[in-house]
Amino acid sequence: MLYAVLCYDCESEINAWSKELDDKVMADLGAVNQRYAEAGKLGPVARLMPTTAAVTVRKGATDDIIMDGPFAETKEQFLGFFVLEAATLDEAITFARELSAANPANGTYEIRPLQFFNPGVPIT
Amino acid sequence: MTELAWIDLALTSARPQAMGALLRYFRNLDLAEEAFQEACLRALKNWPEKGPPRDPAAWLIFVGRNSGIDQVRKRAKHQPLPPEEVLSDLEDTESDLADRLDGAHYRDDILRLLFVCCHPDLPATQQIALALRIVSGLSVRQIAKAFLVSEAAMEQRITRAKAKVGAAGIPFETPDAVARAERLGLVAAMIYLVFNEGYSAGAPERADTPFCAEAIRLARLLLTLFPSEPEIMGLTALLLLQHSRLDARFDADGQIVLLEDQDRSLWDRALIDEALVLIDKAIRHRTPGALQIQAAIAALHARATTAAETDWLQIDLLYQTLERLQPSPVVRLNRAVAVSKRSGPEAALALVEPLAEKLSGYFYFHGLRGGLLKQLGRYSEAHEAFDRAIALATTPAEAAHIRQHLDCVQREMAAAEK
Structure with a gap:
């Protein structure tokens, strides 16, 4: 496991x-x-950068809503994460929006740059 | 971490919020400070026994408010204090109450606390000292040491600053959007002053003053409160970028190492990366500001793997934008550096010469002018400019740096005479 x-x-x-x-x-x-x-x-x-570096992508009525700062609600639970190499923040936002579009639920995607990353050893 | 160290950190991190709320209750800086001190003393007594409260700031506000009210009553009626048990036995339900009372205000509380420190009647040094004492909670001794003055002198300076702020009246109405934006701008400038005081301290033994780290903490705090303000993103990014070079700015002898000569492997990548993300975030707002542009300039230096790869064209363009937003001879002087790299010393000197009158008392003006004249082989004029610069140097490291230039110019002049 x-x-x-x-x-x-x-x-x-x-x-x-x-x-x-x-x-x-x-x-x-x-x-x-x-x-x-x-x-x-x-x-x-991974160690995440401070939440001040975060951007949050949420589904809106007509278009995605992109907000500065971390995801602040407490009624949702943390369900999963992705690690993406992106040259710019905009590229990371595009990825999050694609995830959001592919996901029928109304979840939120918080984008947090990594301050420290160790890929670790291959595990199965 | 020892228990004491942990409590100390919790008190430090809760301080701006707790002090901000107590200032709102008591409308008096001294009273708010006393109340906070008292709450800290009780925390040191209570927390090791009972464990840390869930919300240290709410706990401190609640206890501080009670003890402050007691003080006010005591002074008013000369009556003895109520028994300690009434106040010290605090349960989480009471903390929750304090939390509810304060949650709605806390953003404006902290902004007000920072704002009172940047009253326009206060000279920069007093603004810095007051912010570090009141908001950051640095000891008078720490602040005095960094300013190279005695503790008594610093104590007096802070007392005078507080009196001035008190006499001017602390603004307690909740600010509207325009007033809030104005406060935010002034507070950002004050935080930059705090940083610069640490940054320009000059020598590595003084670079370990906590000012720079403290300014970054305040900038991050401000950004937490105002997460969508691009200028606050710019401020935080700018400070992170400047601070990322700390280990590379001085050599083993404490001499200044210029940006172009620095060992870039000593730059703190984590700070640079964080700053670059903040700049990306700020750009998305498409409302450029002076701090964002300065951060973008610093970022171009940070992105260059070697000095030779620096994108001077972009830097020149950014300085031109900055000049349009905020015309100033110092900005023009900085732009001249970019121009000298792009188009050579002659073009740069043409930008610099007209600034002579306005910047005659400015160390960097004479330093840069001397450098450009030297590049052009106009050694005796360069010598004169460096002489002026050295007279205006404020740190031994600055003076030593100019001295090297002078030596070099003298060698060239001697060689020419032969």
Whole structure:
């Protein structure tokens, strides 16, 4: 079975971290990752940029609505994610809009650039 | 992380929201600060025992408001404080109440808190000091150290600034869209000042002052509150781009390394990438502004893998746009750098010379002019310009940099005489 493990925390506190503390946390997390990667069990690992870098795509009555900032509602649940290489934000938005069009549901696609990405080892 | 360090971070991150709400309640900076301090003391006592509250800001607002009201009553009636248990036993239901009370206001609360620090009567240094003390919660000692003044002098400066702000009256009405946009512009400029104070500190030993990181935190906070403001995206991007070069800006001896000579592998890619996304976001709004353009210029430098690959044509065009939006001799001077790279020193000098009167007291004017004259082989004029620049240098690193140019010019002059 594959598992996704998601990390939640208060962003304004993380933003108040010193660079030294941030580096240390990343190194400590990296050490845990390393052990699982060596056992051939760890897939992609990503750290998202702050939510201030986010753009959100939602279905509107006539056209898609593209909003600055993260997805803020709490009644929906986090269901899945995609990692896309895109040269520009517009390209990422186009991808999200295609997903939205292909999906009959009224879900929202939040676009969050990655600050850190480790593709991990091949796992099955 | 130790418990104390965790609580300290929680207090720091909750501070703008809590101080903003307390300022709205008490309409007085000193009272709001005292109330917040008291709430922090109680947090340090309560949180280790009872665990962190779900919403630290709401907790601090609630406790701070109660203790502030007590203070007001105490001073008014000279009556003793009510027993501690009445206030300190706070449950989450009460926090929720505080949260409901404040949620609707919190955006304007924080904007007001930032706005009072950029009162037009306050000189830049006082705006910076006040914002770092009131909003960021830096200690007077930290601020004094960065400004190279004594703690007592800084304390006095902040007290005077607060008195001026108080006398001018703090605007408590909820701003309309126009007033809000105006406040936002002034606050953005103030945050840029905070950053520049750290950035231009000059030497690496002073570059570790928390000003730059603090300005970035404030810019991100502002962007969280106003997520669709392209100029705030521009501001945040600009600060991130400038800060990304921190490790490359000085050599091992503390000497300034010019942008074109910097080791670009030392630039912080994560900060640059974040800035580039913010610029992409801002461009989608199609309402250019001065901060967005400056960020776009900085981004062109960041995108160039080597100095030689810099897109000077684009940079020149962006400076021309900036000049139309915000005509200023300093912008013209910066444009001259791009022109010198595109079209050579002669064309650049033609742009620079007419600025002589307006920028006669400006270090960079004489530095750039000297550099252009030197490139043209007009050594004695270059020497004179560098002499003026060195007299206007504000940091040892600036002076040392000009000294190198002077030495070089003197060598050329000596060689010519032979």
